[in-house]
Amino acid sequence: MYLEKLSLHDFRNYADLDVQFSRGVNVLLGQNAQGKTNLLEAIYVLALTRSHRTANDKELIRWQTSSATLRGRLHTATGTVPLELELGRRGKKAKVNHLEQAKLSQYVGHLNVIVFAPEDLSIVKGAPSVRRRFMDMEFGQMSPKYLYNLSQYRTILKQRNNYLRQLNRQQSKDTVFLGVLSDQLAAFGAEIIYKRLQLLKQLEKWAQGVHQVITQDQEQLAFHYVTQVPETAHESVEQLYQALQTMYSKQQAKEIFQGTTLLGPHRDDLQFSVNGKNVQTYGSQGQQRTTALSVKLAEIDLMKAETGEYPVLLLDDVLSELDAARQTHLLKAIQDKVQTFLTTPSLDGVARQLIHAPKVFEVSQGSLHEEESH
Ligand SMILES: Nc1ncnc2c1ncn2[C@@H]1O[C@H](COP(=O)(O)OP(=O)(O)OP(=O)(O)O)[C@@H](O)[C@H]1O
Numbered sequence: 543m544y545l546e547k548l549s550l551h552d553f554r555n556y557a558d559l560d561v562q563f564s565r566g567v568n569v570l571l572g573q574n575a576q577g578k579t580n581l582l583e584a585i586y587v588l589a590l591t592r593s594h595r596t597a598n599d600k601e602l603i604r605w606q607t608s609s610a611t612l613r614g615r616l617h618t619a620t621g622t623v624p625l626e627l628e629l630g631r632r633g634k635k636a637k638v639n640h641l642e643q644a645k646l647s648q649y650v651g652h653l654n655v656i657v658f659a660p661e662d663l664s665i666v667k668g669a670p671s672v673r674r675r676f677m678d679m680e681f682g683q684m685s686p687k688y689l690y691n692l693s694q695y696r697t698i699l700k701q702r703n704n705y706l707r708q709l710n711r712q713q714s715k716d717t718v719f720l721g722v723l724s725d726q727l728a729a730f731g732a733e734i735i736y737k738r739l740q741l742l743k744q745l746e747k748w749a750q751g752v753h754q755v756i757t758q759d760q761e762q763l764a765f766h767y768v769t770q771v772p773e774t775a776h777e778s779v780e781q782l783y784q785a786l787q788t789m790y791s792k793q794q795a796k797e798i799f800q801g802t803t804l805l806g807p808h809r810d811d812l813q814f815s816v817n818g819k820n821v822q823t824y825g826s827q828g829q830q831r832t833t834a835l836s837v838k839l840a841e842i843d844l845m846k847a848e849t850g851e852y853p854v855l856l857l858d859d860v861l862s863e864l865d866a867a868r869q870t871h872l873l874k875a876i877q878d879k880v881q882t883f884l885t886t887p888s889l890d891g892v893a894r895q896l897i898h899a900p901k902v903f904e905v906s907q908g909s910l911h912e913e914e915s916h
Pocket residue numbers: 553554555556572573574575576577578579580581600601602603604605885905
């Protein structure tokens with residue numbers, strides 16, 4: 543798939559923008575703070591209805607204005623799809639083919655994007671919450687059912703935590719209701735864990751291949767999903783459900799004491815190892831970078847396998863972070879198959895010959911100028 547056109551109105555520092563992109567590589571050149579990342583963010587928001595940089599949608603609306611509009615024309619194997627997203631102070635409206643979608647989960651999944659920014663090293667180095675967010679954002683794009691289960695899970699988790707606090711303060715003694723909430727949480731939690739395990743297995747397979755090539759067969763990458771649910775129960779949703787249910791009833795007293803839900807997919811993690819050693823703890827900076835790059839490149843293939851189409855790739859200032867070999871690998875992997883947007887202060891030091899006929903834009907104070915002579 544590729545994004546043919548993008549129009550922005552009052553999004554970040556873009557008052558009005560109308561731009562036509564190449565289906566290959568689009569380079570966004572410019573000084574600091576001109577709007578390069580804002581443009582990548584706009585594409586991400588158009589895809590997922592939320593930003594990868596902030597949880598606060600209000601920050602996305604141009605200062606002194608009250609709403610932002612993003613429109614895109616998407617090309618897929620089956621045709622052209624107009625997408626529209628309006629961000630207001632009180633909420634958002636999403637349209638596909640000019641029809642408003644009742645649920646955002648029906649909207650997400652049309653435009654699939656993968657973003658790779660220097661902060662993505664935190665997938666390897668950062669806190670478990672970063673990796674959970676990574677799984678949820680990526681898998682949510684591939685599976686509307688995953689997104690639905692996740693939003694149900696979050697709603698029930700909030701209710702259950704509130705109720706655990708009430709029990710803790712002895713404002714209630716009714717553990718029957720807690721049982722009902724535990725049962726619902728276990729049902730959605732089991733679906734989420736099962737899908738994560740399935741998709742991680744596939745992602746691992748792709749990532750191992752990429753990693754082997756980058757490291758010239760020196761390093762073997764492996765994933766490990768970390769959960770309190772015993773591995774014997776990982777075979778089916780039903781087994782996971784039973785296991786979670788049993789664990790919630792066993793931990794009931796402890797959870798009431800702490801006033802919060804102590805197990806489930808919101809507490810799980812993902813570990814990466816290279817040659818049997820945890821990369822987060824023992825990996826060099828270079829190994830951590832290679833792992834992050836392998837995972838990102840693997841996502842491109844996984845998304846193709848799951849959805850039938852290559853996603854759009856957003857590379858935020860990553861080329862300068864990669865050494866020549868990794869840069870070459872990345873550019874070769876995307877060549878002629880993935881529409882790519884890359885931001886960079888300058889193309890000096892970038893292996894230009896690996897970027898075929900790029901469309902180069904100069905970004906300056908919230909406007910774009912296409913450069914001819916590249
Ligand atoms: N809601 C907003 N309304 C108006 N302007 C905004 C808004 N949010 C951010 N900006 C402006 O956008 C600019 C930052 O743009 P962006 O983050 O895209 O930088 P960049 O071009 O990627 O630069 P760098 O290379 O430094 O990351 C800043 O000038 C900031 O003041």
